[in-house]
Amino acid sequence: MPDLFDQTPQDKQTDAAAAGPRPLADRLRPARLAEVIGQEKVLSPDGPLGSMLAGQSLSSLILWGPPGVGKTTIARLLAAETKLAFVQISAIFTGVPELRKVFEAARLRHRNGQGTLLFVDEIHRFNKAQQDGFLPHMEDGTILLVGATTENPSFELNAALLSRAQVIVLDRLSLADLERLAQRAEQELGRALPLEPGARDALLEMADGDGRALLNLIEQVMAWKPGPPADAGTLSARLMRRAAKYDKSGDEHYNLISALHKSVRGSDPDAALYWFARMLEGGEDPRYLARRLVRMAIEDIGLADPQAQTLCLHGWETYERLGSPEGELALAQAVVYLALAPKSNAGYVAYKGARALARQTGSEPPPKHILNAPTRLMKEQGYGAGYAYDHDAEDGFSGQNYFPDKVRRPVLYQPPERGYERELKKRVEYFAKLREQRQKG
Incomplete structure (x- = not known):
């Protein structure tokens, strides 16, 4: 039975010719794991993937990390180094009928002595029942599953799947990693980026840790008409700055509000303002932030400064009257006040103790x-x-x-x-x- 998800090299060449020049990100895709930029801690000999390959004991994996850090590339290279057939699907476009075809093709390969590495992009988008569908094929060796996700596997994947796969955390690329990638792109293109040093730094920052995004930006810059090297102002005018990655309903939302809350609790107004601004820049609803600031005033300051709660409520009311962006300043001032206020959770602790005692004593x-x-x-x-x-x-x-x-x-x-x-x-x-x-x- 033909595998609808596999292509021969000739097919790929034909498709590429029909589609025109290959994108820079595809041309620079590493051919070996040693060429992957930015994930040394997992790919080094002492890292989890390096150790697996050294011992020839590759197991099913969940690659968890932000976009553009090499999840697909690593999965493809793992298949190549372990001599497994590489099959790639996306949870967004694949339904149950397509999955059945994938499993049947993998089963035929397995009978013929060929293993299959099934790479599932956006695996968190499969529902719990669909995730369960992978389990028997993982257990009998029909497939080695490598899932990729930008979301926290603890929340998005069911326990049965997680118990059969090791979670590998991939980091966003550092500025040094992005600079190495930019140099690799310049070698591929045969010329240097037409940017002044300050503009080059700004370009790397625009990528926001995403290697694929950086290469797309480099392609745009290299397409400019010849001229003197551009400065940072010219770069900003010609390129739209990438919006910071921020999912208002996902991990980043909870990570950033946690960072804001702990910065306030730690009496650091600068850090608190930074995380407050990060959330606003990401499109967070200021009303959500206003609500959480009141919570911080109650939980972490309490009666050590009764004025803190009042000031937060007044800041919230000011925002409702002025709207954005003027009203956000009132919330920012509340952030500073909370960070500098004396801290006490005595009221919070007393309340929790009273609730516990009430449960213990019942109906006395x-x-x-x-x-x-x-x-x-x-x-x-x-x-x-x-x-x-x-x-x-x-x-x-x-x-x-x-x-x-x-x-x-x-x-x-x-x-x-x-x-x-x-x-x-x-x-x-x-x-x-x-x-x-x-x-x-």
Whole structure:
């Protein structure tokens, strides 16, 4: 049975001739794993892939990394080095009927002593049932699966598939990696980029760690009419800057809001502003950021600076009145204020402790002396008996017990010696001392 997903070299040459000149990214595709740029930590002899190849024990893999870092190239070269047939499909365009044909062709090869490396691009786009469909063919050796994904496999792939494949993390390319790639492109094209040093640096930054994007940008630059080397301003005017990779519903969204939150908690206003700006530049909804800033004020500052929550709410209201971009400045000021405010999670810890205690004690009733007694029967049952009205007590404090009779009094709120909570700590200690005296008396 012919494999609809394989092509002969003659087919590929015919297709390439019909399509015209090959793109630079295709012309520079490495022929050996040693030529791959930027993934030395996984391809080195001590790295996970290098170790597998050295021991001739290649297993199914999930290549997780951003676009343009070599996932497809690495999969193709792994097949070549292990003498496996390379079959590539995309989860976006492949349905169940096509998968059946792929598995059947792989089964025929397997019977004839030829293994198959099945490369599945965007594997996270397959649903859970489709992912399960790979399992029997992986287990009986029909295919060696190499999946590629830009999303966190822990969230997007089911546990059964993950248990049968090793996750390999690929990094975005550094500026040094991109410079090596640019030099390789210049060698291929036979001339240097017509850019001043500052413009060359700007070009590398535009690629944002994506090697394929850099090569596409280089093709555009090399197509310019001959002239003096362009400066950074000319480069920016002629090329559209690539938008930063930011998926408002994916990993990057959660990674960046985590970075913002932890920078605020760590009292670093510069880092907090940077991550705040990164999210705005990526197209994040400022209302989402406003909501999270209020959360930070409550969780990490709390009563150490009660004004922090108010300022965040005012910043949110200002944004709603002014909109973008003017209103974003109010949110940025809230970011700075939160980062520099005294930090305390005492209220948060006390709240979680109270919830845990509530679950533990179940339905224990309040002590009868603090229950109202609107009926004679309830009075006869002792409701309200012995209640001390605090305003009538000395210092306006009776010191009575307000916990259930069977619950030993805990200490939930423990304010630190920071910010306004210094004063609250004095009050907590003052009332604790009075309570002890009243109970003894």
